[in-house]
Amino acid sequence: MNIDIDRRSLLKGLAAASTLTVLPTAAEARERRTAPPDAVGLLYDTTRCIGCKACVVACKEANGMPADTDGYGGGLYDAPEGLNEYTRNVIQLYQGQGEDNRESSFVKRQCMHCVDPACAGACMMGALQKREFGVVTWDPDRCIGCRYCQMACPFSVPKFEWSKKAPKIVKCELCMHRLKQGKQPACSEVCPRQAVIFGRRTDLLEEAHRRLAEHPDRYVPKVYGERELGGTQCLYLSHVPFESLGFRFQQDEPVPQLQQTVQHGIYQGLVAPLALALGVVVFRNRRQAEAEAEEEAP
Amino acid sequence: MTVQPLKAGAPIPGRSHAAPVGGRLLTLPYKILLALAALGTVLIVWRFAAGLGAATAMSDGYPWGLWITFDVVIGTALACGGYAIAILVYVFNRGRYHPLVRPAVLTSALGYTIAGLSVAVDVGRPWHMWKVPLFF
Numbered sequence: 001m002n003i004d005i006d007r008r009s010l011l012k013g014l015a016a017a018s019t020l021t022v023l024p025t026a027a028e029a030r031e032r033r034t035a036p037p038d039a040v041g042l043l044y045d046t047t048r049c050i051g052c053k054a055c056v057v058a059c060k061e062a063n064g065m066p067a068d069t070d071g072y073g074g075g076l077y078d079a080p081e082g083l084n085e086y087t088r089n090v091i092q093l094y095q096g097q098g099e100d101n102r103e104s105s106f107v108k109r110q111c112m113h114c115v116d117p118a119c120a121g122a123c124m125m126g127a128l129q130k131r132e133f134g135v136v137t138w139d140p141d142r143c144i145g146c147r148y149c150q151m152a153c154p155f156s157v158p159k160f161e162w163s164k165k166a167p168k169i170v171k172c173e174l175c176m177h178r179l180k181q182g183k184q185p186a187c188s189e190v191c192p193r194q195a196v197i198f199g200r201r202t203d204l205l206e207e208a209h210r211r212l213a214e215h216p217d218r219y220v221p222k223v224y225g226e227r228e229l230g231g232t233q234c235l236y237l238s239h240v241p242f243e244s245l246g247f248r249f250q251q252d253e254p255v256p257q258l259q260q261t262v263q264h265g266i267y268q269g270l271v272a273p274l275a276l277a278l279g280v281v282v283f284r285n286r287r288q289a290e291a292e293a294e295e296e297a298p
Numbered sequence: 299m300t301v302q303p304l305k306a307g308a309p310i311p312g313r314s315h316a317a318p319v320g321g322r323l324l325t326l327p328y329k330i331l332l333a334l335a336a337l338g339t340v341l342i343v344w345r346f347a348a349g350l351g352a353a354t355a356m357s358d359g360y361p362w363g364l365w366i367t368f369d370v371v372i373g374t375a376l377a378c379g380g381y382a383i384a385i386l387v388y389v390f391n392r393g394r395y396h397p398l399v400r401p402a403v404l405t406s407a408l409g410y411t412i413a414g415l416s417v418a419v420d421v422g423r424p425w426h427m428w429k430v431p432l433f434f
Contacts, residue, residue, distance in 0.1 A: 084358065125426070125433045142433055145422020150361035159358050160422065162351025167422040284389050 030261040033116040033230060033254070039134035039201040040174070041225075041233030042188055043208055044108045046240065047218055049195035051091055051106040055187035056080070059089035059110075062175055062186035083109055085161045088172040089187050094244050105238065107245040108196055110187070111136060111157045111172035112225060112232035114254070121256030122152035128169070134201070134233055135174045143169060154229055154249050174233075201233050208237055230254025316400055342419050350422055365420040373413025380406025 059065070060078070067078035068086040080087040089110040096103025117136050119128045127142035128149050138158075145167055149158040161167035175185035183189070188198035197204070208223040224242050225232035229249055238245060266272055345353035356363040383402035386392050418424040 125429065142426065142429065143423055144426045144430065145424070147361035147422065150358060156358075160361060161349070162357060163349040165346065165349060167349065280385075280389055284391075287391070 030257060030264065032257075035115045035201050035231060035233060036130065036134040038132070039115075039233050040179070040199065041113060041134075041201045041204055041235060042110075042174075042185070042196050042198055043204040043235045043237070044196045045211065045237045046105045046107065046195075046245070047237070048193045049091070049106040049108065050193055051093065052192065053091045054190045054192060055108065055196060056087070056090055058186035058190040059172075059175075060087070062178060063088060065170075083157060083159055083171075085159045085170050087159075088170060092246070094240060094246075096240065096244070103240060105240045105245060107236075107238075108187070109155075109157075109246070110234065111174070112155050112234045113172075113174060114229060115231035115233065116229075116254035116256055118152040118154055118229075118255035119149035119158055121260055122148040124148065128158070132176070133174070133179055135176055135179070136171075137173045137176055138169045138171065140168060145169075152255065154255055155247075201235075204235050208235055211237060227252045230257070345419060350420075365416070369413055369416035369420050373409050373416065375409075377406040377409025377413065379409075 057078075060067070065088060066086050068080040068084060069075045069078060071077075071079040071081045080090050082092065083090055089108065092107050092109060094105045094107060096105070113130075113134060113136050115134070117128070117130065120126075120130060120136060123129075123143075124146070125142040125144055127139045127144075128136055129139070131137045145160070147160055149169060150156075150160060157171050159170045161170065175183070175187075178185060184198040188196045191197075197207070199207070205223065205226060208226075212219055212221060212223070218239060220238050220241060222242075224236040224238065224247055225234060228247070229251070230253065236242070236245070236247070242250065341353060350356055354363050354365060379402045383395065383398050387395050387399055418427060421427065
């Protein structure tokens with residue numbers, strides 16, 4: 001018997017078998033997630049924000065966060081420059097090029113509580129997950145501190161305590177402890193201009209579209225977070241382009257969509273790798289059996 | 299090309315026999331590497347005492363640094379040689395490469411051990427690493 005031909009056909013069969021195992025799973029593209037029915041969130045409106053930072057102070061108070069005196073004022077003021085390990089919520093300024101103030105804008109930054117969060121998709125331990133109210137929270141008992149969430153988040157939200165012996169991931173959890181008491185998040189509660197309001201995601205979307213319809217001249221005609229990156233539970237209305245405010249991604253596809261379709265397609269239930277390993281064993285044993293048969297033949 | 303088939307249980311052609319290399323252990327390169335390892339141990343203690351930021355200059359902007367390339371990327375790449383040689387010799391029956399098996403398996407053992415241990419220095423909360431098989 002010609003071993004060479006047989007090996008080829010066996011290898012072909014092997015490849016075909018593993019492809020057949022992989023393809024059906026991979027072909028079922030991962031289902032698009034939708035916001036949970038109890039999803040709550042924030043609606044922030046740049047045209048209403050006066051940059052008073054009351055929300056920043058209230059957030060620190062409500063979450064017991066330390067002051068960040070590294071920024072302005074030579075150690076005198078709690079004035080965070082951005083989200084960091086002391087700051088879960090911050091007001092930043094986008095300064096437009098023109099002389100018209102309308103080209104500048106404040107922007108409130110905190111976790112967007114994505115409908116399909118990239119951080120949760122990347123977190124191999126399930127420490128970051130969507131939990132009650134669709135809020136993305138961090139479980140200290142699961143986190144190993146690998147910082148994959150930081151690499152994954154398209155909004156650069158999760159922060160890490162770089163100088164701690166037992167570092168934590170720091171991010172907005174929409175004041176989960178207050179939500180459980182039936183209160184709203186601290187930032188939306190103190191906002192003197194209702195620039196940021198709290199509510200069910202469906203209600204907030206309705207309100208956002210009402211404002212867009214009422215003052216179409218005032219806004220960029222979209223609600224950021226309605227569809228972007230699979231949708232977020234924190235929504236934004238803006239009078240300057242969203243790219244200027246630091247929202248780098250405008251596409252609808254969630255970050256984990258492609259990655260999880262591929263990875264779960266290949267590794268789901270470890271079926272394909274096991275089939276491949278089994279194929280290798282069968283291939284090896286059959287060749288040995290053939291070798292023996294050939295030897296025994298006259 | 300035709301492959302020389304093997305009989306089940308028959309010795310693999312060209313199978314080698316391991317023997318000690320002999321010679322001194324504490325050579326100059328060995329001592330230099332020992333000194334480097336001692337320095338590394340001090341730095342590991344410093345990292346656990348002062349936090350990751352102090353020892354690595356990693357930050358929220360660069361959450362992964364040089365360490366990830368050394369612990370995971372190089373460690374596992376070095377270690378995969380054991381699999382490659384094992385498949386070559388035992389599955390594809392290339393017996394003449396059998397002398398490579400022992401060093402390849404040793405390298406694999408060292409590679410995976412180093413990768414596993416050193417990534418514990420790189421992650422922030424290594425005391426939860428035993429839970430990885432539970433939640434992965």
